[in-house]
Amino acid sequence: MKNLSLSYCILITFFNISVISFCDAPLSASSAMFDRFSFQEPASPLMEGLIALHSDIWAIMLFVAGFVLYMLCAILYNFSASSSEISYKVHHHSLIEIIWTTVPALILCVIAVPSFTLLYSLDEVIEPSLTIKAIGRQWYWSYEYGDYEVHDGLVTNGITFDSNVLQDDDLEPGQLRLLDVDNRLVLPVNRHIRLLTSGGDVIHSFAVPSLGVKLDAIPGRLNQTMVFIKRQGVFYGQCSELCGSSHGMMPIALEAVREQDYVDWVNIKLQEM
Template sequence: MRSILKPIAPALLGTLWTASAWAEPQPWEIDFPAAASAQMQEYISFHNLLLVIITVITLFVAALLVYAMVRFRRSRNPVASKTSHNTLIEVIWTVVPVIILAVIFVPSMRILYYTDRTPDAEMTLKVTGHQWYWTYEYPDHENLTFDAYMVQDGDLKPGQLRLLSTDNEVVVPVDTNIRVLTTSTDVIHSWLVPALGVQKYAMPGRINETWFRATETGTVYGQCNQICGVNHGFMPVQVRVVSKEEFAAWLVEAKQRFASAGQPATQLAAVEAR
């Protein structure tokens, strides 16, 4: 699916785009992370379109206000006009907003349906939210299952990011339509990975569905963005995108590493004690 609108020049938007889709977060960064999937590129393009539209509207309204204050100030117009109706102006301010809404509506609905679900998923990733960690399951690969906890500050290794790195990362192949199923065992959570353009609620007793297709290899991060309890801010998401060959090799290693079901009870107790 082609982008609705190619990214506008950074100088026009007043934003700085990251050179790499996998650049680590930096202090004082603003704007979206660089797109790491087709969905996120669509979101960024749609955002750019809306930014141009709202900027033009804001400048136009501001210019009208300044003109009205200068042209029709009391000193210049001591006798106010008694005009109460103008058919042309009323037609314009009715038709123009309708056209603007149509311009917004069409690409908005295209993105909504495009990002909803994929009819030709190549693999499935099931995500289960807990207070306060994630369980990942690969139903297409012998139900490979493991838990992912945030790496505590004292256990961080070189290259790991505070509050974002997990002990077990999600590994997915590049250029693959991946169906994501989300659910929860306790309260409402939300699985969010901004660079992939994925955000889906994980609700107890319900399976929600979304999808993504990563376009480059590398590591991206996310977090639960639903206020799910006292440790809400400590259940990050770490996704590593690899080549299909590397993914096949990882599956072999992961099936051996996670052969014993469940996480150590001491680890779970440590997380719940935070």
């Protein structure tokens, strides 16, 4: 009976851990409900690294939590006043103290190595093929493509446009409410892109989860990060810094296209200037 009760405690603990871990299951096209509990599908090496690090730390956390819960259940059951006839008086044990100090330290070292590697990759600066400036304003985004200030020998302001949220009456079938915009940010795939952010009035934050990008846009200051998009698609984000009454009306719609399609889009924009 005693062993049965202990086995029952272990089974309940394992079931609870399994349910929690299922909430972090990988993305699945056939299970949209459970996809909401996880990350968006990554589209950049940085986001892939973030998800891999999260999964590794989650696995370590489950192991530690399961071991601790097992020890708690075993101690409560075997050393309770009703089940133990022998009084154990243990003041210290050198070996156990060394183990419970060394093992957590080693686990932290294992976590630290990939964490620092990913952290330094966030600040890695590579010669960019393209520079984009995103300016947050109340309550829309302005984009500047400064690499095209000289076109056909003429000095221009480059490609600049504003991006506003689409109103409900303007939405077309397939477009997302409060996420789609009138002018998308168009970028090429498989190119190193430098993203600059600034604020035109108050503090904003440029965030696109699928790319692993979240960069504050502060008035009077330029922040930068590198972006590398691995696949084509439309990726959505939002302003992630409370910036006023219409903070939730500042979506970001980024369209990643093939290089030739991007060149065609740039030529069309330059002709419109």
